[in-house]
Amino acid sequence: MSKPDFSNLRCIYINCTLKKSPEKSHTSKLIELSAEIMRRENVEVEEIRFIDHDIATGVYPDMKEHGWDKDEWPAIYDKIMAADILVLGTPIWLGEKSSIAQKLIERLYAMSGVQNDKGQYVFYGKVAGTLITGNEDGIKHCAMGILYSMQHVGFSIPPQADAGWIGEVGPGPSYGDTEWKDDKLDPPAGFGSNFTNKNTTFMTYNLMHLASTLKKQGGYPAYGNSAEGWEDGKRWNFENPEYS
Numbered sequence: 344m345s346k347p348d349f350s351n352l353r354c355i356y357i358n359c360t361l362k363k364s365p366e367k368s369h370t371s372k373l374i375e376l377s378a379e380i381m382r383r384e385n386v387e388v389e390e391i392r393f394i395d396h397d398i399a400t401g402v403y404p405d406m407k408e409h410g411w412d413k414d415e416w417p418a419i420y421d422k423i424m425a426a427d428i429l430v431l432g433t434p435i436w437l438g439e440k441s442s443i444a445q446k447l448i449e450r451l452y453a454m455s456g457v458q459n460d461k462g463q464y465v466f467y468g469k470v471a472g473t474l475i476t477g478n479e480d481g482i483k484h485c486a487m488g489i490l491y492s493m494q495h496v497g498f499s500i501p502p503q504a505d506a507g508w509i510g511e512v513g514p515g516p517s518y519g520d521t522e523w524k525d526d527k528l529d530p531p532a533g534f535g536s537n538f539t540n541k542n543t544t545f546m547t548y549n550l551m552h553l554a555s556t557l558k559k560q561g562g563y564p565a566y567g568n569s570a571e572g573w574e575d576g577k578r579w580n581f582e583n584p585e586y587s
Contacts, residue, residue: 349551350385351558354378354428356474357419358392359444361434368392370432370476372519373508373533376540377430377474377547384551389426391419393443400446402453416450423451427554428470429498431489435477435509440485448492455496461562462571466497468562470554472546475507476518476533482507499557501549506542508533 356378360368371390378388399406399414406414423429433444457465471493475482486505494500508518516523516532523532533539557563565572567579 347552347555348385349381349555352381352428352551352554353387353426354381354389354430354550354554355422355426356388356390356430356432357447358390359394359431359433359441359447360392361394361436361441361443362392364392364395367519369517369519370434370474372531373474373476373506373539373543374430374432376543377506380544380547381551386428386551389422391422393419393447398446398450400449402449404453404457416453420450420454423469424465426469427558428472428550429493430472430474430550431493432474432476433485433489435475435479435481435485438479438481438484440475440489444489448489451496452492458570459562461565462569463563463565464497464570467499467568468557469498470550470557471498471500472504472506472550474543474546475505476509477507478510478515478517479512480509482509499553501553503542503545503549506539506546508536508539 356374358368358371358374360370362368374390378390381388396415396419397413398416399411401409403409405417431444431447433440454465459465459467473486473489475485490500490504510516510532516528518533520532521528
């Protein structure tokens with residue numbers, strides 16, 4: 344099997360931690376596990392902490408046009424559009440993705456009316472996945488909502504597109520912690536989890552494989568899925584059964 348060349352890919356990780364920089368983010372530590380694999384495969388990588396940016400709440404492309412004084416979303420959107428892969432990282436709070444993760448999803452949804460040069464929804468041809476950290480159960484529950492939302496707005500989701508780590512139920516060390524209640528942790532919490540390491544690796548490579556495939560073929564053909572074509576009256580093989 345020949346080694347794939349991923350060197351023409353770019354991935355943006357958006358960390359939806361509730362902690363502003365430079366406060367330590369456990370989610371960032373798991374992101375780094377995936378990002379380092381990509382770097383070793385010569386993928387260009389960037390991590391953004393969503394909370395560090397003055398991003399307005401809302402579902403329009405630029406909320407400055409809807410009463411907000413500031414909105415840094417358009418600049419973040421440009422970075423997403425320049426990338427082939429988007430990975431949403433989030434902690435679990437009360438069994439759910441963070442409020443910052445929901446805000447990101449809502450701003451992605453704000454771009455629903457934008458189309459690419461084929462008349463398709465703008466995120467067609469881009470690939471998405473998610474990384475989740477927490478101290479109690481909820482990885483699969485959070486991933487269901489996140490990955491559904493991402494595909495709904497047009498991202499492509501490969502197999503095994505989620506990974507995460509959770510500790511024991513109740514208070515305890517979080518991913519990457521090196522001590523807990525004066526006890527040193529070596530390796531850091533979660534680093535020795537074969538399950539997390541395997542799933543994160545599989546997710547990372549599946550994201551690169553799908554992004555590489557889509558990039559080589561120029562995204563999806565516009566036959567049967569062009570919003571512009573539908574608006575212009577093209578229906579391909581659709582027939583309303585009531586009138587056929």
